[in-house]
Amino acid sequence: MAEEEKQPRLDADDCVTPFQVEALDVRGRVVRLGSVLDGVLAHHTYPAAVKRLIGEAVVLATLLGSSLKFEGRFILQTHTDGPVDMLVVDFVTPDKIRAYARFDREAVEAAVLANAASPAALLGKGHLAMTIDQGLSVNRYQGVVALTGEGLEEAAHEYFRQSEQIPTRVRLAVGEELQAGGGSSWRAGGLLAQFLPAEAGRAAQADFHPGDAPEGTELHQVDDDEAWAEAQALAGTIEDVELVDKTLTSDRLLFRLFHERGVRVFEPQLLKAQCSCSRERVAGVLKSFTREEQKEMVQDDGRITVTCEFCGRTYGFAAEEVFDQLDS
Incomplete structure (x- = not known):
């Protein structure tokens, strides 16, 4: 039987929803963005391909920043060699989001014409920095991970493998919705699931590649815990359209994924697009x-x-x- 934490129902859009699957030792969050994403994008004339990339970055920053339990900000920033050479997303707890992208318009247009304008291709290679800022009285914490041309989703996985050493699965999706009278609006969604068992040994992961070790060196291998393998398999069934579907609320999506194991869905936090400048x-x-x-x-x-x-x-x-x- 599925177990759902009864909470006031909200629309599918513009909120982050925490959840827990106790049977699988999994905790996580789901983010759904509608008008908030449009609000973030409204201040600049970004090409559609750049809007899609910004949407992914905003979702990822919200998934990570919304876990902070104190007043502060989470800053996601990229520096790369691609047509979009810099992205900055600023998430101020508990609910404010703003974002900015620097890009070469001619290079983006050329990539679109060449059918090579995926978010990963627009980023290219470089690095992704994630900074937690609690104010002047506390030192900043920053984690940096390489961007190797595989996009933000894979970079997030690599960050958790290297820095946090927490088994983590991230899904990101962005969609453009055409309006009947012309024009369009943007939607985005994402899911983050983490394996957090009471026994730390169950979350063990393989050692990093030995790099310049002699040829023939046996690589360290660790089989995934059965519960985490099941959770990853379930998260892997999510389709992009489910993450951006305005009629599918986060609680219904989570029930669809984890109903056989029982999922607790907690009260969502509403989000808003708001710049902190003054x-x-x-x-x-x-x-x-x-x-x-x-x-x-x-x-x-x-x-x-x-x-x-x-x-x-x-x-x-x-x-x-x-x-x-x-x-x-």
């Missing part, structure tokens, strides 16, 4: 520069103008305001 924050950043650096920022009209790359909002300061900050 005039005060920008002024604080300007204050961190030296007087000479500030002078170089002054335009012909005697003002310093700063535009937020996330939301496009522009902040203007008289040069005297900024210089007074530095003197105070």
